[in-house]
Amino acid sequence: MMHRTFCLFFGLLGLVAPTASCFAQTVPRQKTLFDNDWKFHFGHAADPQQDFDFTVANIFSKSGKAVGTAIDPRFADSTWQTLQLPHDWAVQLPFVEVDNFDVMAHGYKPVGGLFPETSIGWYRKHFQVARADSGQRFVIEFDGVFRDSQIWLNGFYLGNHPSGYTGVAYDLTDYLRYGEANVLVVRVDATQYEGWFYEGAGIYRHVWLHQYDPLHIPLHGVFVHAKVEGPQAIVTVEASVENETDTPVEGTVAAYLLDRDGKRLAESKADFSALPAHDTQTVVQHLTLPTPHLWSLDDPYRYRMVTEIQRNNKVVDRVETRFGVRTIEITPDRGMFLNGQHVMLQGVNCHQDHAGVGSAVPDALQYYRIRLLKEMGVNAYRASHNPPTPELLDACDSLGMLVMDENRLLNSSPAYLQQLEDLIVRDRNHPSVFMWSIGNEEPSQTSAIGRRIAQTLLQKQRELDPTRTSTYAADLANVYKGINEVIPVRGFNYRHEGVAPYHADHPEQPLVGTEMGSTVTTRGIYVVDSIRGYVPDYDSTHPWWSSTAEAWWTEAAAHPYWMGGFIWTGFDYRGEPTPYAWPNINSHFGVMDVCGFPKNIYYYYQSWWTDEDVLHLTPHWNWPGREGQPIKVWVNTNAETVELFLNGKSLGTKTMPRNEHLEWMVPYQPGKLEAVALKDGRKIRKKMETTGAAYRIVLTPDRTTLTPDGRDATVLNVSVQDKKGREVPDAQHLIRFSLDGTGRMLGVGNGDPSSHEPDQCPDGQWQRHLFNGKCQLIVQAGTQPGTFTIGATAEGLKAASVVIQMP
Template sequence: MLLKRTALLILAAVLTTATLSAQTPRKHLLLDEGWKFHLGHAADATKDFNFTIANLFSKAGKAGGTAVGPKFDDQAWTGITLPHDWAIALPFENSDNADVMGHGYKPVGGLYPQNSIGWYRKTFVIMPADSGKRVSIQFDGVFRDCQVWLNGFYLGRNESGYVGFEYDITDYIQFRQENVLVVRVDASQYEGWFYEGAGIYRHVWLNQYENLHVASNGVFFQSTVAGRDATIAVQTSVMNDGLAAGQGSVLTYITDRNGKVLVQAAEKPVALAGRSTAVVQQELTIKDARLWSLEDPYLYKVVSVVKQDGHIVDQVRRRLGVRTVTIEAATGLSLNGKRIKIQGVNCHQDHAGVGSAQPDYLHYYRIRRLQELGVNAYRTSHHAPTPELLDACDSLGMLVLDEARLLSSSAEYQDQFRRLIERDRNHPSVFLWSIGNEEGYAQTNSFGKRIALSMLALQHQLDPTRTSTYAADLGNVFPGVNEVIPIRGFNYREKHVVAYHQDHPEQPIVGTEMGSTVTTRGIYAVDSVKGYVPDQDITAPWWASTAEAWWPLAAENDWFMGGFVWTGFDYRGEPTPFQWPNISSHFGIMDVCGFPKNIYYYYQSWWTDKDVLHISPHWNWKGQEGKNIDVWVNSNADQVELFLNGKSLGKKAMPRNRHLQWSVPYRAGTLSAVGTKHGRTIRTQVQTTDAPDVIELSTERTIVLADGRDAAVINVTVKDKRGREVPDAGNLVRFRVQGDARIIGVGNGDPSSHEADQCAPGAWQRSLFNGKCQVIIQSGKTAGAIRLDATSDGLRPAVATIQATATK
């Protein structure tokens, strides 16, 4: 039922644009298809289309003979569809440079000028009938610095790899021939210290609207709940982009999730001089309001309408989740009056196979995997998230700690912080802002204090409904940012949390980064050559801790709000504690594909009410007969008894927020556990398997939209002749897709694999890593069956069929 609901939510999100366009002159059109791409060169102008030696800025619209020019011949360039991350397709390259290592050994950045400039070109048509409208181009995210031109005219530069931006292009549009949009992306300067990708890795939109319209991110609403009713204060910023004065009116109404109008505010007149903005305030009351919660993430719709001369000239729909959030020093977080312990994770934005260029569905897929684990909160580490991620969290019921990229009050970073808040402040999932992370050069001095005060003032001005934290990698240290931050964030240093609380009992505390156990899925010994660490909760860097070192502290103290584990998924870069050949982190509770590690079951035991009984490791240890195997049991049962081939190895009580261990002399067969939970019996087992025999494909989706954007994740395992999954298989699996679809990425969760995530057409393949790998397919635009064939030498093949359905 949950999977069906997820599919419906995605379908509804896709159809929103079409529905809006049918009801209002405003158009919000996806501009992801039909782009041309070519690498440039950061150090050689002759390989960068003469960009740095052509005098492009002496006259408006001067394009010269460069790739900026509308008449430039780009036929030899590669055709691509956005989102696009060119770094993911680059080979891995060993380097002694710490930043290159941190970015996953991809040869992009200042040391690799030949790979660090990307040129994009796109043509589109505006109909003459739209000549009276305003037109803008909206970029949701480009990594990193980019410059944009339309028809040879320079639009501007964006210096953030994460915050979106928008340009009004009305003055540069031509109506009787194609318009040429050009973007030069410069990824030679890193922004973070982890894999960031490169290119236009989020959506691009073409917006059309009348001169009198709702401003971009110009609707902001605040909810007040009293009893069973909710009052929604709606603030609508209306712009007149025309040269002459204009008059109109604004009305706002709220619908339920099915579009039924529930309440409408009185229409308010508005008069604006040319090129001016006015703000209209309205209040609406929802009777017997259904509150947004983790269990029931119900979303209303707020519709803001602008009229002129009695006709609708603009209309904007925004989803509304009515909820109350309170944070108290003594009791932590409450949502709608219900106390909630934060069971959170930090996540970067890359995924196996696709890097940072994720199709929309993949955000839903990842959030669902986290929810199955028991996660209820997500920290966007350490940057503005993709808008579709927040949509997924709104729809599925996941709290979000939304983080600014940098602690800075300069004009540039204040503008980035403003754009982040104005874009995200209506999302009910966002319960808290973060003004920065581990700013070692400023966090303990007067610079940090003053910067924090400036950022907090801006945050409160733009969003008085929330407050902020700051992720400090400090123990019981108060001066600096911690003096003024409303909620103290701890990155690790959990041994100092109690002392800090005793010294500052009035300040709420949240673990912004906790845990950081390093594990490699399916590995049970340190391998410093391949760069693997054991898949148990035993190894952590010096600055961090194991899961069992921090979670009991949070679970057992009401004043400790809970925390965010570093991390939910593995990610490229930061291959702690090793270097090459490691190219990915080991921090994840799941690997980079979303396959669970054993620590997953520790958290699931104490973060959910599910019956959890999990044995590790697997029981394939041929050649080690008689050797003691360290067996872990993760469970929330009251007690557990372990058996080997039917013989009891002892019964143990399960201590809360801990795990159990046995030392078991290996013998092939069946290792089983029987738990007792509230008088009920729960069972599980692991068995010694035979050799791999057959491939098995599994996917949570059997239907996708034939829109050219939708996607499906297909997970690959192998089984023996008795139908048992082989946990240590490493077979190479080849993939072929039939129907209107394409493979966009493969992965296996091996943090030292140098296999290609992006293969040549017709040559898609990936080795299993400890029995698993993953393939991601994306639909085309033709309805019909999509067939994925998986083959491997010596194994019986497998087929997965997915139906692509037409969009309305």
């Protein structure tokens, strides 16, 4: 296929009045969510008969030959499970104790080569396409399948996509049966891991069916970027035009710049002539935006660019692209600037799973997690260590969160170069993405091979997106070899003691902490428990290769050449249990647990990453049987001084050192522990009381109104109170849930890194123990307006309920 580029500059355009014909045409392009009514069944990696004869039937001898297998469109799948995507079958499996490092690292789930009976999944989808649409093009797009997917339509093989993290699309047009039943079949092979952490299994992201005219803009075929020049911005639109007809065509590409309310701000139109049959051209246009409203962390404003193709004065395709206008400046000595304002990166690393749902995270939960991080003071998110789901980036765009978007593997072979290209082309319109990462902690990072691979990847990045730069996450201290010689921004994984000498030796290279801290803590636990695999909830315990939060942040905050850094990690995640193995099934690294409940270290960061009044005491004050014994009390605050009281008696006043914390050893007495802090001449108070016995359940929903689309979801956090309304921090009751109405329960969790309770309860008996006073339920909307009621009961406790509205 031949590619041509037409660069057209239209000068300084003022405000342009809308023209009557712009949006009057009916445009055939459609994007349909393809998540509902899939059939699912396990195959078998070692037994062909249980794998529907996949490896013994000669399905590749003739095109479309699939007789008698699950690939055959006539195959009877009525007994298969019916489900809705996204779907992660691994989260539904029981935990298994196996002495194998990779199984341990993936959270002790029976997925991988040792478990052939639960590592192959088959999906089938039945659908129809109207005969009237037979002149259109149809493309199926999978946002993410873990992993090694093979796909067929009506028995015809579409292709294979090994990656579990980049999306893939296939043109279905030649194989469709118009006006008749079509069957899409996906075989997912999760016998091989890609990471060393929980990855899930199955079609765990959305699937979309695209329909458009043979003359169209291909998927991700529009790149919008802006350059601020004084009081205005020059917005560049690069639009690919694809002609999938059998004759040359002529036409125009029009670009319309709209504000958030849909008001036309600028427009441009370019001709393309004699676009050959089955060819693609890229049309580049420039529009002038006076007084741009800049995208920022506190005001994440986005514009819309509408790109239309017209042929014979008729609109045949239209694509709408959301984008933001902002400037990023990265310096070697002063850090990073967003829109000319200095920004210290207060970032977190995150894997993509959540309690109850594994990797099949509902869109609403992406927004919930980003809001939790912003409340802590986080302003940057590193997608570790793979391309994120598109909805995560949408959440960061709309809520104001910078993103370091990371490539999966450092490899320049055609397959992996294509993965990098897919990542960049898909994500480069997101204003939240401020930097690319080409890889993480690769064995070849100090070698000449690593350097050459990095140079190839960097060249591809600059070709596809010259508006951003790249880093690489190196677990090396003051080392300037291999990748570090060519990477534009030096990334440090831990080894923060090596940052200062590296900067002194290489003052011209900007640097950022790509992984920092890595304290291990268990929410609500204050002693070492090697039997259950718990570590104290203080900023005190860390692996040999990492540091406490306080150690790295005091260093970074004191030196302007740091861009800041990303904590390992924002949330606990499944797999990679550290420092223990079984019974641990998830990590302890999170500032929050897998449900998003804060640990003590959360308040350290919130103290120094926000301007809010923060005063936090830890631990709780329920210690029966420990009367008279010393309890280590930590205070996190951004006040100047703190005085601590026990039952009204002062235990002394201490000055709060910048970026640190305060400690007291307090002999336990039941009653009230209170801190009184002085900040800017104001008193701030926080108390911790010994509670009575648990009396009632409290359900706290994130939202009580959902869209009745079958996709929207909300989180209900569960706690218990005593008769005086005080939250009981050490309660461990079993909470049972019920749902009355058209919604559905998706998953449960409690943040216990050693809990082996099921995350999903297909038998209908939904329940979860509290872990140190808390657990969580995730529910999803139905498809019809109405209400549903969530109930929560426990033996000996007053029940609770919440009504969810779906107007």
